[in-house]
Amino acid sequence: MGQRQNATADGSRGECVVEFRGVSLEYTYRGKSTHALNRVDLGVRRGEFVAIVGPSGCGKTTFLKLISGLLLPTGGAVVVGGKPVHGPLKVVGMAFQNPTLLPWRTTLGNVLLPLEIVEPHRTRYRHDRRPYVEAAQRLLTSVHLDGFADRHPWQLSGGMQQRTSLCRALVHDPEILLLDEPFGALDAFTREELWCVLQDLWSERRCTVILVTHDLREAIFLADTVYVMSKRPGRLVSRTEVGFARPRTLEGCFTPEFLELFRTIRKQIGDVRDETG
Amino acid sequence: MVSRRKFYDYVLPTFAIIGVFLVWEIVVLLFKLPRYILPAPTAVWASLIKWHSAIWFHALQTLYTTLVGFGVAVAFGLLLGWLIGYSAIVYKSLYPLLIAFNSIPKVAIVPVLVIWFGIGTVPAVLTAFLISFFPIVVNVATGLATLEPELQDVLRSLGAGRFQSFRKVGLPRTMPYFFASMKVAVTLAFVGSVISETVASNRGVGYLMIAASSRFDVPLVFAGLVVIAALGVLLYVAFGVLEGRLTSWAYRR
Numbered sequence: 079m080g081q082r083q084n085a086t087a088d089g090s091r092g093e094c095v096v097e098f099r100g101v102s103l104e105y106t107y108r109g110k111s112t113h114a115l116n117r118v119d120l121g122v123r124r125g126e127f128v129a130i131v132g133p134s135g136c137g138k139t140t141f142l143k144l145i146s147g148l149l150l151p152t153g154g155a156v157v158v159g160g161k162p163v164h165g166p167l168k169v170v171g172m173a174f175q176n177p178t179l180l181p182w183r184t185t186l187g188n189v190l191l192p193l194e195i196v197e198p199h200r201t202r203y204r205h206d207r208r209p210y211v212e213a214a215q216r217l218l219t220s221v222h223l224d225g226f227a228d229r230h231p232w233q234l235s236g237g238m239q240q241r242t243s244l245c246r247a248l249v250h251d252p253e254i255l256l257l258d259e260p261f262g263a264l265d266a267f268t269r270e271e272l273w274c275v276l277q278d279l280w281s282e283r284r285c286t287v288i289l290v291t292h293d294l295r296e297a298i299f300l301a302d303t304v305y306v307m308s309k310r311p312g313r314l315v316s317r318t319e320v321g322f323a324r325p326r327t328l329e330g331c332f333t334p335e336f337l338e339l340f341r342t343i344r345k346q347i348g349d350v351r352d353e354t355g
Numbered sequence: 356m357v358s359r360r361k362f363y364d365y366v367l368p369t370f371a372i373i374g375v376f377l378v379w380e381i382v383v384l385l386f387k388l389p390r391y392i393l394p395a396p397t398a399v400w401a402s403l404i405k406w407h408s409a410i411w412f413h414a415l416q417t418l419y420t421t422l423v424g425f426g427v428a429v430a431f432g433l434l435l436g437w438l439i440g441y442s443a444i445v446y447k448s449l450y451p452l453l454i455a456f457n458s459i460p461k462v463a464i465v466p467v468l469v470i471w472f473g474i475g476t477v478p479a480v481l482t483a484f485l486i487s488f489f490p491i492v493v494n495v496a497t498g499l500a501t502l503e504p505e506l507q508d509v510l511r512s513l514g515a516g517r518f519q520s521f522r523k524v525g526l527p528r529t530m531p532y533f534f535a536s537m538k539v540a541v542t543l544a545f546v547g548s549v550i551s552e553t554v555a556s557n558r559g560v561g562y563l564m565i566a567a568s569s570r571f572d573v574p575l576v577f578a579g580l581v582v583i584a585a586l587g588v589l590l591y592v593a594f595g596v597l598e599g600r601l602t603s604w605a606y607r608r
Contacts, residue, residue, distance in 0.1 A: 166512060168514040256512075
């Protein structure tokens with residue numbers, strides 16, 4: 079209990095874009111009720127890069143779905159931009175573990191998809207596509223996908239697909255970017271390459287990012303704040319600020335400070351895993 | 356020198372067709388089969404030439420009823436397929452009824468249609484429709500029902516409504532299933548209209564064949580069969596080309 083309050087205290091200062099107020103989620107599947115989240119409190123400042131790490135199956139994805147409004151809490155309230163969430167939000171961009179690109183669309187077509195749905199872009203996009211297409215092309219260039227705009231998803235490698243998915247999550251300039259283990263299915267080298275891509279994108283836009291991952295190095299490399307989540311029912315058991323200067327480099331992952339932080343948080347996760355629940 | 360692809364796509368099937376006709380001709384010659392039992396391909400060809408204007412007239416009628424019936428089946432099949440694939444309630448309530456209906460031999464319905472609409476074009480169109488809409492419904496519904504929930508989540512996370520989600524994901528996703536079923540359905544539609552014409556019509560290839568067989572003009576009966584088969588292949592190929600154009604993404608071309 080003490081740890082949970084500890085996790086809240088620091089996060090709630092300043093202007094919060096995303097706030098969890100005693101959020102619980104219980105769902106019933108085939109008559110069995112599961113407690114996915116138990117009274118979670120959290121505050122995310124505008125422009126903050128937050129990472130949530132925890133063992134698999136601890137309800138991390140549930141967490142993101144609550145913020146985006148895909149799921150609604152059964153207890154407490156999720157507040158985004160000062161308003162309680164009642165349904166899917168338009169101010170968020172989401173990238174999933176799988177690239178989930180539409181196979182009948184080209185890379186560019188996939189990136190442009192949110193503009194056909196999210197207002198006010200939708201109306202403007204219908205009126206004049208050109209500025210949007212140019213912006214999407216620039217976005218693709220920034221993730222080194224220029225020249226692949228007219229390819230179909232199956233003609234891209236896994237890393238390229240995931241980069242496309244990132245562009246799609248960002249094209250409508252969301253205030254909040256939600257990342258659900260976006261690099262989980264990639265090989266180590268591609269993953270590290272995409273960390274840098276993501277860092278660049280974020281430094282450019284300074285949107286609020288909430289990244290859910292089971293890769294602790296990824297969390298420390300990218301985030302301002304790392305939260306550790308417990309096994310089901312999920313709680314936030316610790317909060318660690320990562321003070322390393324930006325832009326961070328991959329070499330930075332091997333400095334003693336980085337490794338020390340890694341070890342500390344690693345131990346917290348280990349403790350969480352050992353809890354028999 | 357033809358390319359390998361062309362060889363497999365065109366040359367081999369052509370040889371296979373010629374081969375069948377050759378074997379047929381040889382069997383007829385070898386066993387000295389009389390032409391009122393099995394006419395040789397050359398005799399069928401001669402009959403095609405001899406009756407070409409009548410055959411042309413009846414073939415056009417059959418093509419017309421088939422395409423109209425098929426067109427209605429496409430519209431109806433798409434709508435019902437989407438509805439069934441989209442809503443579990445509609446699926447559960449309508450599926451047994453659909454299967455029961457599809458199990459009824461359509462030839463048994465033609466007399467009823469004749470009572471209602473008289474002989475001729477209308478029963479042929481309706482039979483073509485009734486026989487060909489089922490595969491379209493089943494395929495379109497399957498396409499929609501097997502839609503990945505992840506893709507729907509992408510749309511939902513953008514705040515898309517049900518209709519938007521359907522337009523951006525559901526509809527394109529069902530297209531490969533739809534086109535695959537069109538190829539089956541169009542050949543079935545032929546079966547439907549010819550059945551109806553054989554039972555109750557004074558027009559169409561089905562009628563032509565019945566008339567010919569009552570005169571023991573067996574080569575003309577076979578000429579009718581060949582015409583129907585050729586039309587079937589023609590439409591199948593046409594929809595195959597359309598499919599390749601519109602859903603190339605599904606075949607990764």
